[in-house]
Amino acid sequence: MPELPEVETVCRALSPVLEGAILQDVVIRQFSLRFPVPPNFHEKLVSRRIVKVQRRAKYLLIELDDGGVIIGHLGMSGRMTIYRVGDNVPLPGRHDHIDFKVVSGDLVRFSDPRRFGLMILTEAGILKEHALIKNLGPEPLNPDFTGAALADRLKGCKSSIKSALLDQRKVAGLGNIYACESLFRSGISPNRRAKNVQGIRAIKLMQAVQSVLTEALEAGGSSIRDHIQPNGKLGYFQKCFQVYGREGAPCPTCNCDWLVTGGIKRIIQAGRSTFYCPRKQR
DNA sequence: CTTTGGGCCTGGACGC
DNA sequence: TGCGTCCAGGCCCAAA
Numbered sequence: 001m002p003e004l005p006e007v008e009t010v011c012r013a014l015s016p017v018l019e020g021a022i023l024q025d026v027v028i029r030q031f032s033l034r035f036p037v038p039p040n041f042h043e044k045l046v047s048r049r050i051v052k053v054q055r056r057a058k059y060l061l062i063e064l065d066d067g068g069v070i071i072g073h074l075g076m077s078g079r080m081t082i083y084r085v086g087d088n089v090p091l092p093g094r095h096d097h098i099d100f101k102v103v104s105g106d107l108v109r110f111s112d113p114r115r116f117g118l119m120i121l122t123e124a125g126i127l128k129e130h131a132l133i134k135n136l137g138p139e140p141l142n143p144d145f146t147g148a149a150l151a152d153r154l155k156g157c158k159s160s161i162k163s164a165l166l167d168q169r170k171v172a173g174l175g176n177i178y179a180c181e182s183l184f185r186s187g188i189s190p191n192r193r194a195k196n197v198q199g200i201r202a203i204k205l206m207q208a209v210q211s212v213l214t215e216a217l218e219a220g221g222s223s224i225r226d227h228i229q230p231n232g233k234l235g236y237f238q239k240c241f242q243v244y245g246r247e248g249a250p251c252p253t254c255n256c257d258w259l260v261t262g263g264i265k266r267i268i269q270a271g272r273s274t275f276y277c278p279r280k281q282r
Numbered sequence: 283c284t285t286t287g288g289g290c291c292t293g294g295a296c297g298c
Numbered sequence: 299t300g301c302g303t304c305c306a307g308g309c310c311c312a313a314a
Contacts, residue, residue, distance in 0.1 A: 284314105285313105285314085286312105286313085286314080287311105287312095287313085287314100288310105288311090288312085288313100289309105289310090289311090289312105290308105290309095290310090292306105293305105293306095294304105294305090294306090295303105295304090295305085295306105296302105296303085296304085296305100297301105297302090297303085297304105298300105298301090298302090298303105
């Protein structure tokens with residue numbers, strides 16, 4: 001499911017429930033995720049107080065009062081569901097891998113049918129050096145990540161700009177959907193070499209990235225396939241997609257005759273689908 | 283060093 | 299209804 005806006009939505013939903021809460025029990029039903037859930041996961045968490053819930057790139061970071069940190073990732077199909085005290089908590093299904101129960105009676109359930117997600121432990125003091133964290137690029141919604149900074153990071157990069165946007169070392173948090181949408185908004189061809197996205201193009205791209213992510217966040221993320229917010233509401237940014245998943249549809253902004261042009265194209269780059277308008281994007 | 287492609291998993295959509 | 303095929307928002311890792 002989740003790219004930056006979806007993970008941020010999850011993070012914002014979890015924060016008021018978990019921050020300050022003491023973990024009463026952690027039930028692990030499935031240890032086999034992208035990386036195994038560590039054997040001491042339960043022991044390290046129970047009776048600890050959660051002090052902070054944060055996001056870095058597409059990772060959730062849940063910090064404990066003893067300096068422990070849970071690194072969580074939702075993979076492609078991961079979901080967090082919040083049950084407030086008194087809510088009816090359904091019996092766990094086969095994909096409900098971990099329950100975090102806090103003393104107030106609230107419960108957070110991690111589910112992930114495809115098990116590409118992960119839930120592991122580290123320590124706050126060494127978090128920044130953790131293999132999963134240390135190579136992450138800057139956060140695109142950080143205001144000091146400018147077009148010039150992006151251009152600098154793309155220097156010498158021989159891959160396509162589309163593939164570069166998916167590289168978490170260059171920009172953290174973009175996935176296939178928001179990479180496609182950002183390129184469309186900025187009028188840049190996904191096939192352009194990344195190193196040639198400089199100057200005004202890089203500025204426009206960075207503005208597009210930030211506006212797409214901000215609007216998606218305001219919509220509660222995109223609900224395609226099974227992504228829903230932890231409160232059960234559907235995000236609705238998928239209604240705003242201009243190219244993603246719209247192969248053959250007329251381009252929403254150029255008034256070319258789409259019966260002639262064929263409208264939005266789908267191509268494969270580095271094994272991933274890219275959607276774009278060849279007329280608007282150069 | 284950089285870049286690409288395979289693989290990890292399951293479920294849903296589609297064609298026959 | 300059932301079966302096979304293809305596809306999916308991510309990321310690690312081996313290979314080129």
